[in-house]
Amino acid sequence: MDTSIHRTAIVILIVILLGGCTWKQQQEPAHPESVQPVLPGEYFITHHLMTDQGMIRTSFAEQHIYLSESLGLWMDYLVQKKDQPSFDQQVDVLHTQFLLNHDLLSWQIESQQKSKVNALVDDLRVVAALQKADQLWQKSAYQTTAKEIAQALKDNNMFKGILTDYYDASTKQTSHTITLSYMDPKAIKELVSLQIFTKQTMINQLAILKNAPRQKGFFPKSYDIAKKAYSFDQEINLIDQLYTALHAEHAQVDTSEIMKWLKTNFQEEGKLYGRYELNSLKPAVTYESPSVYALVILYALNQGELDFAKDVYHRMKELQIQDPLKPYYGGYMNEKETHSFDNLLPLIAERELLNESVIQ
Template structure:
């Protein structure tokens, strides 16, 4: 069960408005300013953060999966007010990137109240039915551990390091097989996955786990080597790796989010992905955009939509590769999908107005990417 962390959100928002002053009008860079509680410096309060706090936050401070109320009979799908460990980790990473101690501390309390058991974190929780799940997601647990380690080191808070160690210990004890990590652990059935979704393998987080003596040097080296030596087919990475058969699985329909997560995780540990990067840059140069899915053989788009999450991951990867011009070009395309009119009810959101809905993932990742660009000076 999730504990209730209700507080007067409206009053808090008004206080931020009073402290931060008025909106700065002016197109894509319109934003507010707020004082960093840990220093006398002021930081930009980005429109996306306002939107998430106002439209994607539950009363108990967990993040909704969707803005629009919805339920699902499929236990493998999250909808509406159900909250994801994915969202929690991205929100925590954003708080660190922003340097917001209060937001980070708030989310640590949310994590503890979440379905958290000795470092194991349920992949979803909450919702109207609040039926507990018994599995986690490797990618989310690694992301949360990464955020905790970075925050602990940045702010000198040993409690965050200890929490990260707990998450790391759970991963090693339950999801380490044959020198690799696997997708999930089912606490109810005591079953471990026999496959690794390659976009889940966050080698940067594993490096931090080794630094803090939660994984062996051998496991860290194996993860790094495995990620560095991934094969490609027609320039695209496989989707997963089956430990039993030791075979890679490729999908004919390529989701760029999966490809970019692999590329980003490689870039974080100093490994480039030249074939994928060349394809993305060529596609963007020719068409001025990136689509969400492509045919693995023809490299032609299979959908007509653009995804803010795709642009976000491409921006984060470009930042790691120091390809700052491309990062800015991607950003300019991405924010065309964002509601930038301060008078709009949904100001700052990446909302599908035809459905009057949006997913937390499509707002958290763009916010994280935008904050990164400001921090590194690509955006002023």
């Protein structure tokens, strides 16, 4: 058989097989409105990172590590996709694998051992996803779980009335620091709707974002609650800055200087790097990050910068393996390595672009 014909036949077969998964759902859908095509990134995650138990491993390392970060991001994606059966599977993973006795999530599971430490950002993300799911599918169990986690955050994960980075159940110690990129106003507002926080408590949290000093438009990395002091890193980690900028916008904080800087750099370089020196604003590294591009897309969508979001999307997709004949089709790979975060965030960004009809 001619090589080109053989190659075409294989590609067609893969497309049929991928479509077959969706076609089967279309025959007997539990929720007809939720049937959507499987994106390449989703295919990669379910075929290469997800275990038979529905847990997403962090990398291809022989020793599997599972993060509450991956769980929350995947739950967020499934809500956006309106895939309730898969979402319910992750709720089961949440209950059976990640929840600790005091209703906070273990931030990491390694060698089947749960860390006794949580990560505020991940717990808030899961609460927000459960609340979105409850609004979408009206299943009270989602809100019940969200409320239990939210109450545990209030009981254990606060210092002087402010949410902090983590709580260590083994030592019963709470962090005295809050990383600004962890402070998600949308998720914190859900704690109010769950009647765990008062509006004043929420206002106290958001004041950390609103009162943050800026250097060249960029935010501090963290705030020491005991010392009442903000701290800047000497390098700008764009993932931290983009999360903070996105959260700040939701708290009605102006971040236009950051958006202007991003657009200018991207237009001049055709790319963005993972880190920049704070003093010179020159790249501190040579690598690009699919997660950075994903967050730029989400930030640009929030700002109504649709053309910029689309341009960044096309650059992000250049980092993805798009050939169906390649072993890791759909993955964002660094040679033979990958990380769940660098696949989940781009997938969320792509789904949001589709949902907003920015791409088709």
